Amino acid sequence: MGRPPCCDKTNVKRGLWTPEEDAKILAYVANHGIGNWTAVPKKAGLNRCGKSCRLRYTNYLRPDLKHDSFTPEEEELIITLHGAIGSRWSCIAKRLPGRTDNDVKNYWNTKLRKKLMKMGIDPVTHKPVSQVISDLGNISSLTNTNSQNNLILDHTKDEQVQPLQHQVQYHQFTNQENFQQHVLSEVASSSSSSSSSNLTRLNSPISYSCNTSQAQINSNFDWSDFLHNDEPLVWTDIQQIQQCDIQRVMSSLTLSGIMQNEGEISNNFNSNGDDKQGGSSEGFEDVACDASKEYQGHKKCEGNSFSGNSFVDGILDKDSEIRATFPEILDASFDY
DNA sequence: AATATCCGCAACCGCTCCGAC
């Protein structure tokens, strides 16, 4: 037995709102302020569910809302935050002044998800599709290996037989320490976690520190602090996110063997990390460009600031490399 | 011009969270 409905659904109007209804809500809010939405329909003279009134106001009528299209900067930030925290739309929307969670969610579902998929990047994991396939292959082989090991009790391979979910997750973390912190936090929160968010939590660490052994910029940055802070987003926040995210991915590239000269990358980050002033994204661009050069060797680094194109190129090149190495994945159909 | 299909967005639904009592 669930909760009783908040109102008599059969006797309230549904569907699109008329300008007259909007005017009534706006007039009501202007006179009484926001609060007690269940009482709003009666007091405002509306034949609507209170919840519907709240949604209409918060998602459309609020005076501080922007109704123009998303800017490239907002787009970039949504992708970055989604990669870090998953589909916590309200958290993401808090970082985008004038945007609602519904706006962000719709924009993601209709535009950004498709855009990433076109680029060959899995919108759920934010990794190249071929790497996702590769991971799935690893899961399959690990499962087989694991069961085989169990059968023959070959304990010499114990190190390779890590818990499956953790094997898959590990590459998302900048180093083992952060990964372990995440695992510990998962264990700690497992008793109180809600059922609906388990998948998101697995794919998206709630928070992690950026202090890696390879680079020490933004060592105090923490997603959790950042996302619980209600202050409006400022440019330095964006830079922090970009640097943190780039650093995280750079580290994983280094770990996976794409980047060879770890020290040089680290130097780039360190020199960049000191520059936290000014309204430029040069630092981010430089790091992305340098890293891309590092990997690509011959490719010219170009593109507008904040685009990160060269970095995406790096990921996609790796994607091509994997596809070339395992051509059979091109023929394989799969669902995920 | 008519119809089919696609796409974006507003709105709804079901659920959890959290504070008041």
Add this chain to the structure above:
DNA sequence: CGTCGGAGCGGTTGCGGATAT
């Protein structure tokens, strides 16, 4: 401590305009 109910969240639906055939 348990219950109630308002608020908020994420996922999904469906309408209506745009575009393709």
